[in-house]
Amino acid sequence: MIVRFLLCTAAVAGLAATAFAGQQPQSRPQPRPAPMPVPAAAVPAASLLPGTQALLDSYVRDGKMAGAVGAFGVGDLPTVFVSAGRLADGDAPAANPESLWRVYSMTKPVTAFAAMLLIEDGRLRLDQPVSDFFPGFAHMRVLTDPDHSLASRPAEHQITIRNLLTHTAGLGYNIITRGPLLQEYERQGILPGTLNRATEAQARRVRPATLQQFAERVSGLPLIAEPGTKWSYSIGLDVMGAVIERASGMPFDTFVQRRVFTPLAMRSSFWTVPQRDAGRLATNYAFAGATRTPLDPGATSVWLEPPSFPYGGAGLVMSARDYDSFLHMLQDGGRLNGVRIARADTVATMMSNLLPAGVTFAGIGGSTGGTQAPSQGFGAGGAVYLTDGPGGFPGRGTYGWGGAAGTIAFVDPAHHFRATFMANYMPADRYPVRAELAAALVRDAARLRQ
Structure with a gap:
């Protein structure tokens, strides 16, 4: 980063x-x-x-x-x-x-490129609602006082593929989010990353077992901002991986291997x-x-x-x-x-x-x-x-x-x-x-x- x-x-x-x-x-x-x-x-x-x-x-x-x-x-x-x-x-x-080497967030451009391949294939659209793939995202809520509570209101706009790719979905991130929403992310295991075996053992106690479960759990959590109105570093590219799975009909990592790594001899x-x-x-x-x-x-x-x-x-x-x-x-x-x-x-x-x-x-x-x-x-x-x-x-x-x-x-x-x-x-x-x-x-x- x-x-x-x-x-x-x-x-x-x-x-x-x-x-x-x-x-x-x-x-x-x-x-x-x-x-x-x-x-x-x-x-x-x-x-x-x-x-x-x-x-x-x-x-x-x-x-x-x-x-x-x-x-x-x-x-x-x-x-x-x-x-x-x-x-x-x-x-x-x-x-x-x-x-x-662990490239951490240098993974994000690779995931984004995989999504762009599906847009080229006609299986995704840049401004397509994420709820087309995960219905739970159709009724998101936005925090009204993110520093102090989980009180929220209905979102006025739906999260789109563009929003996931550009960190404008209103999603949080455990590395920067603070307050009650961070506590909720930690409680529900919205922790898509790892440091070492000790921290991984703790995260696995609460983290969803699959990428699909991860996205579904995210869809039930409130947003930090109205979709499409603010840039805020987020788990958007992790949710994007789940969308890639549904849009491609194959596991996310399999899609990346077949469409990116193998043809580029990586x-x-x-x-x-x-x-x-x-x-x-x-x-x-x-x-x-x-x-x-x-x-x-x-x-x-x-x-x-x-x-x-x-x-x-x-x-x-x-x-x-x-x-x-x-x-x-x-x-x-x-x-x-x-x-x-x-x-x-x-x-x-x-x-x-x-x-x-x-x-x-x-x-x-x-x-x-x-x-x-x-x-x-x-x-x-x-x-x-x-x-x-x-x-x-x-x-x-x-x-x-x-x-x-x-x-x-x-x-x-x-x-x-x-x-x-x-x-x-x-x-x-x-x-x-x-x-x-x-x-x-x-x-x-x-x-x-x-």
Whole structure:
């Protein structure tokens, strides 16, 4: 979950793209470079991005994180991977592009893209009522004094697919909701996420056993705001997973596997990490004061066991290579390596501002999952730049989100640039990684232009 969208270094997308492509900076987007039949692993990151490599090395050397991996791509040129450190403190495997990381809310764009595929198929409509799939949502109620009671009034509008995708449904979220509604969410197990085995054992005592039961239980709870009137971070993408199940006629995770992961050859994306891949899973750390301690050790991680159901808002474990493939597909308008999985207009819609009329997105703190930058809207599952940054970079239409354990991802379609950063530590905003990473990329880009 991003503190901000790397806006603080306005020229990152354009300068890095220019450097990687070996071109001079331009004020307008340039044609996408022709594909090159060179494997990503063949590009020596240390020679192309020495400043970025040095930054990641410093994070490990200074004890800020055990390991980290970055993936940076321009057009269809080979992705540049930068790695440092290990998957855990001590004698653990080195971090690399195939290492597995908890991406938490970077799951949301994947779930949103799955929904967009069903819209393309004609099985969903963007402004279709959710009650078409779960009748209980037809008669929602809105809290009248959310800080102090569960008193409510009938909602004037129904929740739509658009509302779920853009966090404008009026739903809450246990990571930000407060007061009586939070207590009710906790009592009824509206807890679609996990930290480690200890917290998971407690959550399972009250959490619904299936995704369908989860959505049905949510439909009986009051809203924090009238649907379509306010942006508020929510469980909307988790409810979206349940809608995807009913609209597609198959389990949510099966749909994502068949329509997204398999055609994109994303072989390292899991809601449950197979035991054979446990050695690739990083340890997630938490800070208590200045002390960094294991929160969820990779070798015994809760992600090695099936969740109650696949959490569409925060449930995936992925490699840097896989997330780069997902962004690369978005960058190329629904196509990757000769395989088209979505129409270009479907991807363009997903990465456009889909907020209902009159609703704005002002950003959200990095420890909970969002961005803070001027002139943003919100697309399906992620924030969207509404204007170019200073100097034209990042470009209008830049789209992305991040994760609670320090992961970052965005794609700038105008400049055919994409970036992924993987690390696992909490809280995600403990260090200014976004700003420092972007600054390092700018310095490397300037060096390559010399």
